[in-house]
Amino acid sequence: MSGSIRRVLVANRGEIAVRIVHACRELGIETVLAVSEADRDSLGARLADRAVCIGPPRAPQSYLDVARIVTAAVATGCDAVHPGYGFLSESPALARACTEHGLTFVGPTAAQLEAMGDKISARRLAREAGVPTLPGSEQVRTPQEALAVAREVGLPLIVKASAGGGGRGMKVVSDVAELPSVLTTAAAEAAAAFGDPTLYVERFVRNARHVEVQVLGDRHGHVVHLGERDCSLQRRNQKVVEEAPAPGLPLQVRDALHAAAVRLARRIGYESAGTVEFVLDRDTGEFFFLEMNTRIQVEHPVTELVTGIDLVQQQLRVAAGEPLAFGQCDVVHRGHAIECRITAEVPSADFRPDAGRITAWDPPGGPNVRVDTHCVPGYLVPVYYDSLLAKLIVYAPTRAEAIARARSALRRFGIEGVRTTVGFLDFLVGRPEFADATMTTHTIADALGEFAPADAA
Amino acid sequence: MSGSIRRVLVANRGEIAVRIVHACRELGIETVLAVSEADRDSLGARLADRAVCIGPPRAPQSYLDVARIVTAAVATGCDAVHPGYGFLSESPALARACTEHGLTFVGPTAAQLEAMGDKISARRLAREAGVPTLPGSEQVRTPQEALAVAREVGLPLIVKASAGGGGRGMKVVSDVAELPSVLTTAAAEAAAAFGDPTLYVERFVRNARHVEVQVLGDRHGHVVHLGERDCSLQRRNQKVVEEAPAPGLPLQVRDALHAAAVRLARRIGYESAGTVEFVLDRDTGEFFFLEMNTRIQVEHPVTELVTGIDLVQQQLRVAAGEPLAFGQCDVVHRGHAIECRITAEVPSADFRPDAGRITAWDPPGGPNVRVDTHCVPGYLVPVYYDSLLAKLIVYAPTRAEAIARARSALRRFGIEGVRTTVGFLDFLVGRPEFADATMTTHTIADALGEFAPADAA
Amino acid sequence: MSDPGTARGLTDEDVDQVTRLVESLDRSGFDFLQVELGDLRITVGTGEPPVPGAAPPPPAAATPAAVPQAVAPARNAADRPDTAVAPSAAPVAAGSVAAGSVAAGSVAAGSVAAGSVAAGSVEITAPTMGIFYARPEPGKPPFVAVGDVVEETTTVALVEVMKTFHSVAAGVRGTVVEICVSDTDFVEFGAVLMRVSTE
Amino acid sequence: MSDPGTARGLTDEDVDQVTRLVESLDRSGFDFLQVELGDLRITVGTGEPPVPGAAPPPPAAATPAAVPQAVAPARNAADRPDTAVAPSAAPVAAGSVAAGSVAAGSVAAGSVAAGSVAAGSVEITAPTMGIFYARPEPGKPPFVAVGDVVEETTTVALVEVMKTFHSVAAGVRGTVVEICVSDTDFVEFGAVLMRVSTE
Numbered sequence A, B: 001m002s003g004s005i006r007r008v009l010v011a012n013r014g015e016i017a018v019r020i021v022h023a024c025r026e027l028g029i030e031t032v033l034a035v036s037e038a039d040r041d042s043l044g045a046r047l048a049d050r051a052v053c054i055g056p057p058r059a060p061q062s063y064l065d066v067a068r069i070v071t072a073a074v075a076t077g078c079d080a081v082h083p084g085y086g087f088l089s090e091s092p093a094l095a096r097a098c099t100e101h102g103l104t105f106v107g108p109t110a111a112q113l114e115a116m117g118d119k120i121s122a123r124r125l126a127r128e129a130g131v132p133t134l135p136g137s138e139q140v141r142t143p144q145e146a147l148a149v150a151r152e153v154g155l156p157l158i159v160k161a162s163a164g165g166g167g168r169g170m171k172v173v174s175d176v177a178e179l180p181s182v183l184t185t186a187a188a189e190a191a192a193a194f195g196d197p198t199l200y201v202e203r204f205v206r207n208a209r210h211v212e213v214q215v216l217g218d219r220h221g222h223v224v225h226l227g228e229r230d231c232s233l234q235r236r237n238q239k240v241v242e243e244a245p246a247p248g249l250p251l252q253v254r255d256a257l258h259a260a261a262v263r264l265a266r267r268i269g270y271e272s273a274g275t276v277e278f279v280l281d282r283d284t285g286e287f288f289f290l291e292m293n294t295r296i297q298v299e300h301p302v303t304e305l306v307t308g309i310d311l312v313q314q315q316l317r318v319a320a321g322e323p324l325a326f327g328q329c330d331v332v333h334r335g336h337a338i339e340c341r342i343t344a345e346v347p348s349a350d351f352r353p354d355a356g357r358i359t360a361w362d363p364p365g366g367p368n369v370r371v372d373t374h375c376v377p378g379y380l381v382p383v384y385y386d387s388l389l390a391k392l393i394v395y396a397p398t399r400a401e402a403i404a405r406a407r408s409a410l411r412r413f414g415i416e417g418v419r420t421t422v423g424f425l426d427f428l429v430g431r432p433e434f435a436d437a438t439m440t441t442h443t444i445a446d447a448l449g450e451f452a453p454a455d456a457a
Numbered sequence C, D: 001m002s003d004p005g006t007a008r009g010l011t012d013e014d015v016d017q018v019t020r021l022v023e024s025l026d027r028s029g030f031d032f033l034q035v036e037l038g039d040l041r042i043t044v045g046t047g048e049p050p051v052p053g054a055a056p057p058p059p060a061a062a063t064p065a066a067v068p069q070a071v072a073p074a075r076n077a078a079d080r081p082d083t084a085v086a087p088s089a090a091p092v093a094a095g096s097v098a099a100g101s102v103a104a105g106s107v108a109a110g111s112v113a114a115g116s117v118a119a120g121s122v123e124i125t126a127p128t129m130g131i132f133y134a135r136p137e138p139g140k141p142p143f144v145a146v147g148d149v150v151e152e153t154t155t156v157a158l159v160e161v162m163k164t165f166h167s168v169a170a171g172v173r174g175t176v177v178e179i180c181v182s183d184t185d186f187v188e189f190g191a192v193l194m195r196v197s198t199e
Helices: A012-026 A043-047 A066-075 A094-101 A110-116 A121-128 A144-152 A174-194 A249-267 A302-306 A313-319 A398-410 A422-429 A445-448 B014-026 B042-045 B066-075 B092-102 B111-117 B119-128 B144-151 B176-194 B251-267 B300-306 B313-320 B399-412 B422-430 B442-451 C011-028 C094-105 D010-027 D093-105
Strands: A007-010 A030-036 A050-055 A078-081 A136-140 A157-165 A168-173 A199-201 A210-218 A223-235 A237-243 A273-281 A287-293 A336-343 A360-362 A369-373 A388-396 A415-416 B008-009 B029-035 B051-053 B080-084 B137-138 B157-165 B170-173 B199-203 B208-217 B223-235 B238-244 B273-281 B287-293 B335-344 B360-362 B369-373 B388-396 B412-417 C033-035 C039-045 C121-125 C132-133 C155-160 C163-171 C174-179 C192-199 D031-039 D040-045 D122-127 D130-132 D155-161 D164-169 D176-178 D193-196
Touching: A007 A012, A007 A066, A012 A030, A012 A313, A012 A369, A012 A388, A012 B369, A012 B399, A030 A043, A043 C011, A066 A415, A066 D155, A078 A094, A078 A157, A078 A313, A094 A110, A094 B051, A110 A168, A110 D093, A121 A157, A121 A199, A121 A249, A121 A287, A144 A174, A144 B042, A144 B208, A144 C174, A157 A174, A168 A174, A174 A199, A210 A249, A210 A313, A223 A249, A223 A302, A223 A445, A237 A302, A237 A422, A249 A273, A249 A287, A249 C033, A273 A313, A302 A313, A302 A336, A302 A369, A302 A388, A302 B412, A336 A398, A388 A398, A388 C039, A398 A422, A398 B014, A398 B369, A422 A445, B008 B066, B014 B029, B014 B369, B014 B388, B029 B042, B029 B066, B051 B066, B066 C132, B066 D040, B080 B313, B080 C121, B080 D155, B111 B119, B111 B287, B119 B137, B119 B157, B119 B251, B119 B287, B137 B144, B144 B157, B144 B176, B157 B176, B157 B287, B157 D176, B170 B176, B170 B422, B170 D122, B176 B199, B208 B251, B208 B287, B208 B313, B223 B251, B223 B300, B223 B442, B238 B300, B238 B422, B251 B273, B251 B287, B251 C121, B251 D093, B273 B313, B300 B313, B300 B335, B300 D122, B335 B399, B335 B422, B388 B399, B388 D010, B399 B422, B422 B442, C121 C174, C155 C192, D122 D176, D155 D193
Parallel strands: A007 A030, A007 A078, A030 A050, B008 B029, B008 B080, B029 B051
Antiparallel strands: A136 A199, A157 A168, A157 A199, A210 A223, A210 A273, A223 A237, A237 A336, A273 A287, A336 A388, A360 A415, A369 A388, B137 B199, B157 B170, B157 B199, B208 B223, B208 B273, B223 B238, B238 B335, B273 B287, B335 B388, B360 B412, B369 B388, C033 C039, C039 D031, C121 C192, C132 C155, C155 C163, C174 C192, D031 D040, D122 D193, D130 D155, D155 D164, D176 D193
């Protein structure tokens, strides 16, 4: 493998930076971690072969600055850049700048990033690939256009920003009278948040499950899927608990989802790890394309545990030009995996982020319990970035055992100094809707009233 | 599961004590760790719900004392005893004392321990179960008897103690003239070491591979196998590197091994985790029964990684009377796992054990790298026990990737304060005999001359 | 080590002394060490520094003035996540506390008494883990009571391990000042059973 | 080490002694060491300095000038296991070391000089990560040389990030006493570029 990638600039922070450094070291690839001033002494910086301070703590002058990332990579002799997730991971500008400077971008091509980054374009590509999309519109420019769609599709509707994604910039409309004002507000917000006011409209699925399919392509035309994940447990459109496989899915639906995801990836010649997201309508059993994420996902470990395949190493291998070393029939799915995202948030205070110094950090151990984290005792959780502290991922032969293992591990997780969602996650994973796999994207909102945070007592 | 076992006395130390505590906690079982004075502040003692000091550091007055173990279990309200491996794990006396005091012994019955603990009895049972044994004798009482066997079986021969096992108390005889004096010495040594001078004689396989099959039985008559392990890389009959599956085994040999192991376990109604050990003759392709280990093995994690089944939890479940929750066809084997035993020994000084304080302890991380250990920074390695510091176990989809991952992980393993075999293991796993899977039980002895320990430079 | 009358810096001897304290604590496996002598106070340790009021006072017993003191092992109970399993039997952590204090105390120059051991008293510890019997048989009077005078060879208790009874000799001549365990308690190896005043 | 009568800084001997204490602690694997002697008080440790009030020494302020205090950051470089990748570009670890030292220095009340910052000198640091240019164009003379006098607004260098050039102003009036990087070196954010004497 060491052929074409010798040294990687890791353009990210937190647990994913640690994860990428581990993957590189196993492949014999050196790592340079780009750090902001706030992350100089982070675990990732200690584990990497070298850390380079690229700017002040705030991301626009550090982790979000294409020029600094590329300059740092070139100046430290890197031949590739791994962007992780978030930050610049889906930035066509970074992918293009890498190419211009002779660096390998560990991800798909700039054109693929663009095609899927524009959600209207992504919808069109999905339809062309024969992947069902939600009834809705291309770009809507006027309230009249939106009203016409509403008549055709019915209510409720969801208004989305074409440059959005990941749950950002969405508004649900239940009353046609609200439509004009919602469009005005949404366009202004989209312009402010993404620099692009373009909106589109889709049918809103009330009783929905979020299921996504992991795909992996190389530069030689091969595409395989690594099965699906269920990520229905969300709070304000942010995933909280994910699992693989998706429980209780009829076999033909599962197969159809996998086939649809592979068709879409093939349609664009996709050449990295990616995720095709779907909404499943619990009432009708239908599924529809939502969007494609053209990067490694936060929740990739659940797929790793049920397939045994290291997705970050696969990203590096295909970026180095290697063909996939396995075909679809070589992918063996076994057992069940659940991931819980542990964040520094205060459940009793509407999940406001907490920051501060972690005085005690005692993650659970034992086989089949994996903790992906950048935290160590004494770590100062900075205020500048998202509040993810760790991902607790458990594996077991059956889903029931995996749930038991997750709860046991959560209860053994010792964290002091900052307040976290560990207790909330234990509550969630113990919900009857989760046990009987009837959860929807609204389960958390519905169940929240029954949660009695220990910290509120 | 919490039905019939509520609190377990863990009658062991080191990494396996930590492993058992983890398994219990996940099952909601409380743990009391029996510690000697030297292990009061061990990691296991900290992780267990309670630690009880049962005696001074030397094992005969602590970990090897049946009366103290049972008294401690009763006095602390335990309802079961897990003996780990080594120490009293195969002691019929402990199993019987547990039963007499209303404690569940987490292991097979005393009768099964006795049947397999006596190696001559075990040979007989194997033959009765249709499992091939090495040409050889029952008990040999006189040189005349041994000479008769030698004439029948041919040379070289191996003289073994019936009460031995695990490679202890064995002598190879290549010249028939040596036989009488070897028998005298061996009988005296066996009497001293095991309190029993009984000897037997078997054909010695020069070009041998050590392959063993993991079995698992319950009290309801079910027995399954969880595949085989290759443990050929041995130094002085002690396993150093183990892997699953055994590479390059013809399918029919593999199936025959599995079937033989299950036959033997069924023959005695075996009701716990156990291992049937075989020697494979590389020259003839034949395999022969060696012995059965009636306990959890040091190398059990490689089987856990390729099957996804938690063996220690299975031991506890079947001890609690549960039937196995899966059948043979539910056991899915996937990928490859390698274990390296990291010991505090000085390779340049003929592997003499080292002791002292571990000043730096920085195990490798990342997915698919598992480290089972009781060591922490500042841990004082006691002089009283074996020198195992940690087991590094890696998983990968293919054997070649597993080897690469093992070497990478070994090189990242940071240990200071005591000298270890990490560098030696890296050398071993990098040997061509290992890469092309032609290793035998003599590979380490043959290769040792080429090893240049870093600590000798 | 310091003379309050004449303010001065650290001498070689001072540094040597502190270094020896650090090294000795390091070898010891304990968590921290504090030394105060007049206006001298030395603290060495792992983890967070000691809590204000809690720091100086020794775990037990009044100590004569001017005797440098006292090491509080931090982790005995605190680090054990859950000591609440404990059934009827009394957990006898006292044994390890005493051992810790003695080890550290012996490092302090000029120290006559250590940690939890009161001046002039000696501990009788359990020679084996087992069940403590204060009496030779049920209904009989106890071997010894507080205030009794014992010789080295006086049997003060029995400890039973599965029907095997180990008799415990006082090992010292003096007066029993405390019996730390109750009849039929489960005691760990090394647990303090009694204290004997040798004065 | 300290004389209440005559307030003074640390003597060489004091530093030697403290260094020995630090080394001893460093070898030991402990987290902190405190020494107090009369008005002398030494604190060495890892992580945050001891909580004020909780442990004897107040971290800053409130202490009279006569009390020398040193807080030694124990593990700046040591914790980075492998800094040896360094390619052609100069690794600018100086930035982070200096930052650490300054932070520690600022804790020391009454201390005149802190860490690597010489008395009366001010550091000019990189306002962005990038390529350092000492000259406006190749072949031209450098912006400044050692011995030059600079004003706050004097441009002393350029730092380039992908064809965007950021000019670096001195930010202080004084004499350039050291230029710490070579022309076209890669510098990290916050790296020390030059030192200017303000005396």
